[in-house]
Amino acid sequence: MTDPQQPSTPPAWYPDPDPANPGGQRWWDGVRWTEHSRPAVPPTAAPTGAPAQQNVYQPAYQQPGYQPAYQQPGYVQQMPVGGAVFPRVAPGTSSNTWSVWLVVALPLVVIIAFMFVDFTSYLRTVFELGSSSEDYSGAAPAITSAMSQYFIMILLIDLLGLVAYGLSVLFAYFDHRELQRRGFVRPFHWAWTFLGGIVYVIGRAVVVNRRGGAHGLWPIWGLIAVFVIEMVLIGVKVAMVANSIGSLVTSYGGSFS
Numbered sequence: 001m002t003d004p005q006q007p008s009t010p011p012a013w014y015p016d017p018d019p020a021n022p023g024g025q026r027w028w029d030g031v032r033w034t035e036h037s038r039p040a041v042p043p044t045a046a047p048t049g050a051p052a053q054q055n056v057y058q059p060a061y062q063q064p065g066y067q068p069a070y071q072q073p074g075y076v077q078q079m080p081v082g083g084a085v086f087p088r089v090a091p092g093t094s095s096n097t098w099s100v101w102l103v104v105a106l107p108l109v110v111i112i113a114f115m116f117v118d119f120t121s122y123l124r125t126v127f128e129l130g131s132s133s134e135d136y137s138g139a140a141p142a143i144t145s146a147m148s149q150y151f152i153m154i155l156l157i158d159l160l161g162l163v164a165y166g167l168s169v170l171f172a173y174f175d176h177r178e179l180q181r182r183g184f185v186r187p188f189h190w191a192w193t194f195l196g197g198i199v200y201v202i203g204r205a206v207v208v209n210r211r212g213g214a215h216g217l218w219p220i221w222g223l224i225a226v227f228v229i230e231m232v233l234i235g236v237k238v239a240m241v242a243n244s245i246g247s248l249v250t251s252y253g254g255s256f257s
Contacts, residue, residue, distance in 0.1 A: 009028060009030065010030060011027070011028060011029050011030040011086070011185075011186070012027075012028060012085070013025040013026070013027055013028075013038070013085070013087075014026060014028050016037055017033070018037070021037055021039065021040075022040065023039075023040030024037055024038055024039045024040045025037065025038050025040075027086075027087050027185065029185060029186065034087075034185065035183075036087040036183075036185065086185045086186060086210070086211060087185055087211075088211055088212035089182065089183045089184055089211050089212050089213055090183065091212070092214055093182055093183060093184075093212070093213055093214060094182075094213070094214050094215055095179065095182075095184070095208040095213035095214060095215055095216050096215050096218060097174070097175045097178045097179070099171040099172070099174040099175040099178065100171070100172075100175045100201065100204065100219050101219070101222065102167070102168075102171045103168045103171045103172055103175065103193070103197045103200060103201060103219075104197070104201060104219050104222040104223055104226060105222070105226060106164045106167060106168050106171075106197065107164065107197070107226060107230065108226055108229060108230065109160065109164055110157065110160055110161045110164055111229075111230050111233050111234070112233070113156075113157055113160050114157055114233075114234075114237065115233055115236075115237055116153075117150075117153045117154070117157065118149075118150075118153065119150075119240075119241045119244065120240075120241075120244040121146065121149070122146050122147070122149070122150040123241075123244060123245060123248055124244075124248060125145075125146035126146070127248045127249075127251070127252040128252070168193055168197040168200075169190070169193045169194060172190040172192075172193040172197070172200045173190040175190065175204070176188070176189065176190035179204075179208070179213075182213075184207075184208065184211050184213060185211065186207075187204065187207055187208065187211070188200065188203040188204040188206070188207040188208075198223060201219045201220065201222075201223055202220065202223075204219065205217055205219055205220050
């Protein structure tokens with residue numbers, strides 16, 4: 001067991017403790033040995049006429065010594081020069097998962113539901129009451145009914161948005177787990193989805209591309225497509241409401257004078 005007070009070894013390539021890979025290196029992810037390894041690099045021959053001994057510069061940090069197979073290496077106080085270098089996945093490894101596309105598409109559900117909010121009936125009730133010459137005290141039930149229906153629809157849209165938010169966090173967790181299963185070392189963490197699905201999708205694309213995953217930018221293009229669709233749908237809804245207001249003004253405008 002390791003001392004809980006001892007700092008963890010930073011992720012890096014270290015001498016492989018597996019006897020089947022003599023002289024090679026294996027990736028330590030900061031907690032345990034991973035399945036990523038690489039063989040030993042054959043030494044290059046010294047040039048002819050080189051002096052018998054040369055002073056070779058050694059970095060300040062030292063890699064941990066040989067450990068029994070798949071045990072934690074000794075603590076290294078300094079990070080490797082340039083920071084940790086994470087291994088790349090096998091060429092052609094796809095980063096597309098069903099869960100990330102659900103994170104991308106979930107905002108459309110809320111916008112589509114918003115399209116069904118009936119602003120016209122609410123506005124018609126307002127215009128009818130405004131043009132009526134009767135005492136407004138008798139119109140209280142109609143006003144209450146119209147406003148209740150309108151605010152219930154808005155409340156349902158808000159609740160749907162909260163459900164979509166929670167589902168996006170859940171789907172991001174599934175996506176993060178699937179990327180790890182495919183060999184991506186330390187993919188973008190799913191908890192970033194709490195700041196919004198767009199934050200997770202963009203950060204994920206950056207990390208996946210650094211790890212050499214295929215199709216890493218496809219979800220970004222999906223975000224752009226979803227944004228365009230949202231703008232079109234919102235524009236259509238605004239045009240519909242404006243047209244309804246124009247028709248109501250034409251129908252009831254003379255009653256206000």
